Amino acid sequence: MAAAVISVVPLIGLNALLWLHIKANEDRQVEDAAEAIMSQVHGRLDSAMTALISLGVKDVRSCSQENRDHISQAAARAPFSQEIAIVDPEGEVRCSSVGRSRVLREISPQHDTLHPKVTMDVVDHGGDNGPTHIRLAWNYADGSSIRVVIPGSELIPPIIVGKLQSGFLTQLMLADGTLIAGRLSSQDISISESTPRVFEASRGSERYPLAIKISIPSTALLRTYQELFIYGNAGGAVMALFAVLLAWGVSRRIEGPEREIAEGIRKGQFIAYYQPVIDISNGNLLGCEALVRWRKADGTIISPAGFIALAEKSGQIYDITRSVMKRGREDLERVYEGRPELKLSFNLIAGHFASFDVINDVSTVFADSRIRMNQLVFEVTEREELPNIARARVVIARLQELGAQVALDDVGTGHGGLSYLLKLGVDQMKIDKMFVDAIGTDRYSTAIIDSLVRLASEMSMDLVAEGVETQEQVEYLRAKGVRAAQGYIFAPPLPAKAYAALAEAMCPLKQRGQASDAA
Numbered sequence: 326m327a328a329a330v331i332s333v334v335p336l337i338g339l340n341a342l343l344w345l346h347i348k349a350n351e352d353r354q355v356e357d358a359a360e361a362i363m364s365q366v367h368g369r370l371d372s373a374m375t376a377l378i379s380l381g382v383k384d385v386r387s388c389s390q391e392n393r394d395h396i397s398q399a400a401a402r403a404p405f406s407q408e409i410a411i412v413d414p415e416g417e418v419r420c421s422s423v424g425r426s427r428v429l430r431e432i433s434p435q436h437d438t439l440h441p442k443v444t445m446d447v448v449d450h451g452g453d454n455g456p457t458h459i460r461l462a463w464n465y466a467d468g469s470s471i472r473v474v475i476p477g478s479e480l481i482p483p484i485i486v487g488k489l490q491s492g493f494l495t496q497l498m499l500a501d502g503t504l505i506a507g508r509l510s511s512q513d514i515s516i517s518e519s520t521p522r523v524f525e526a527s528r529g530s531e532r533y534p535l536a537i538k539i540s541i542p543s544t545a546l547l548r549t550y551q552e553l554f555i556y557g558n559a560g561g562a563v564m565a566l567f568a569v570l571l572a573w574g575v576s577r578r579i580e581g582p583e584r585e586i587a588e589g590i591r592k593g594q595f596i597a598y599y600q601p602v603i604d605i606s607n608g609n610l611l612g613c614e615a616l617v618r619w620r621k622a623d624g625t626i627i628s629p630a631g632f633i634a635l636a637e638k639s640g641q642i643y644d645i646t647r648s649v650m651k652r653g654r655e656d657l658e659r660v661y662e663g664r665p666e667l668k669l670s671f672n673l674i675a676g677h678f679a680s681f682d683v684i685n686d687v688s689t690v691f692a693d694s695r696i697r698m699n700q701l702v703f704e705v706t707e708r709e710e711l712p713n714i715a716r717a718r719v720v721i722a723r724l725q726e727l728g729a730q731v732a733l734d735d736v737g738t739g740h741g742g743l744s745y746l747l748k749l750g751v752d753q754m755k756i757d758k759m760f761v762d763a764i765g766t767d768r769y770s771t772a773i774i775d776s777l778v779r780l781a782s783e784m785s786m787d788l789v790a791e792g793v794e795t796q797e798q799v800e801y802l803r804a805k806g807v808r809a810a811q812g813y814i815f816a817p818p819l820p821a822k823a824y825a826a827l828a829e830a831m832c833p834l835k836q837r838g839q840a841s842d843a844a
């Protein structure tokens with residue numbers, strides 16, 4: 326959609342600009358052309374009028390040789406006229422400049438001109454579609470007259486000063502609208518009644534009862550400007566493509582990682598690894614913590630450090646958490662079904678405790694699962710501040726109502742401390758690796774572990790030590806009464822198959838059955 330806007334808007338804009346440019350150009354030129362053509366019409370009519378008046382004032386009525394000479398001279402002065410003739414009161418031609426005159430049919434009424442004795446009307450020779458002429462007549466009181474007949478088309482010059490770029494149509498008409506003649510500026514253009522006219526200008530004459538109208542047919546305009554439009558739009562399209570690519574590149578750079586995560590979610594690339602939790606009092610497997618991994622299409626495994634922060638910022642973490650829960654169910658359902666004592670914990674973020682969506686998610690994913698609700702543990706980290714403690718308390722209570730447990734992760738490192746432990750009503754505490762690392766090296770940290778052990782015992786909470794890497798740490802924790810521990814000394818987070826095999830090996834169903842039989 327954005328690409329369409331980025332590409333189409335500049336093209337629309339470009340075409341609008343081209344059109345404005347053409348309009349400004351053609352509007353002005355059509356006006357100028359109308360002016361120029363009217364001035365040439367005047368010139369030709371004036372010479373015909375002058376010739377006619379010169380005959381009239383000489384009282385040329387008979388066909389004497391002298392008058393015939395006058396007529397010839399007048400015809401030479403008005404080269405555009407077709408005929409100059411003396412006509413009797415009955416309308417019969419007595420003599421003319423062309424010898425045998427043709428009969429004329431009146432098309433329009435007679436109009437006055439600026440000269441009181443001269444009238445103007447439109448005539449033709451009576452045939453269909455024949456040429457139309459202007460007749461100027463000097464009228465004597467006895468009803469006879471001298472006439473000058475000018476073909477209408479002769480009044481419209483084929484070439485005009487300040488030529489229009491586009492082909493155009495010029496129409497000459499009487500002031501009352503009677504069409505006298507029309508001329509196309511070029512034989513290359515064709516026009517019909519239905520051809521739309523794009524630009525038009527009209528000019529009325531102040532000397533004769535005439536007007537001219539100039540119009541550019543749309544076909545002629547397109548012909549003139551098609552190259553401009555083609556090249557303009559081709560250039561515009563290249564620029565639009567460039568703009569789209571630029572915008573796409575910028576957006577990819579801005580949205581790249583987020584978009585990649587979204588694609589990863591869609592393609593099911595977020596999977597879970599499982600880190601075993603061991604009972605250090607007897608070496609038994611207690612369960613595991615599901616830890617997300619991004620398995621790219623090429624098989625590369627990306628650790629959470631590479632995407633969790635951005636996923637939290639963009640809100641994509643909620644989809645990722647749902648993916649991890651679904652994976653947990655699919656990966657471990659078969660193994661966990663017969664081993665109800667094994668736990669499976671998931672990491673949640675502070676935002677999960679601000680709404681009840683997570684309750685729906687857990688219910689949906691595990692509702693008809695062979696992993697029971699009481700095998701699930703949800704970890705809330707103390708590193709992030711919970712936005713609404715009261716709401717978090719209710720969300721935790723709802724998870725517990727479903728049968729799951731809730732653990733406070735990274736205890737001692739973050740915001741809540743003792744207050745979270747007291748207010749949230751969690752079931753487990755997880756001692757952060759930072760304090761486990763300090764075992765045997767820093768007496769204050771070990772003092773913290775000692776007090777957490779006491780606190781957990783007094784609050785009847787389970788305690789899990791994280792990041793256990795050495796035998797010394799195991800022994801210290803065991804001596805202090807910590808039962809559950811996870812860390813590289815036992816196993817790193819394992820792919821699903823490896824963890825399932827480990828669980829099957831450490832908790833064989835047969836032995837368990839025999840053991841319970843024996844009990």
Ligand SMILES: Nc1nc2c(ncn2[C@@H]2O[C@H](COP(=O)(O)O[C@H]3[C@@H](O)[C@H](n4cnc5c(=O)[nH]c(N)nc54)O[C@@H]3COP(=O)(O)O)[C@@H](O)[C@H]2O)c(=O)[nH]1
Nearest residue numbers: 616617628629649672673674792793794811812813814818
């Ligand atoms: N919201 C979610 N956050 C998640 C999820 N999965 C992981 N995370 C967060 O990413 C943090 C880093 O996780 P990871 O790289 O998987 O590291 C875990 C263990 O691999 C690591 N670990 C465990 N034992 C040891 C050890 O002995 N030594 C050592 N150097 N590292 C060890 O600790 C990480 C587990 O930490 P925790 O979650 O605090 O139990 C991780 O901290 C999460 O915050 C997820 O699905 N959702």
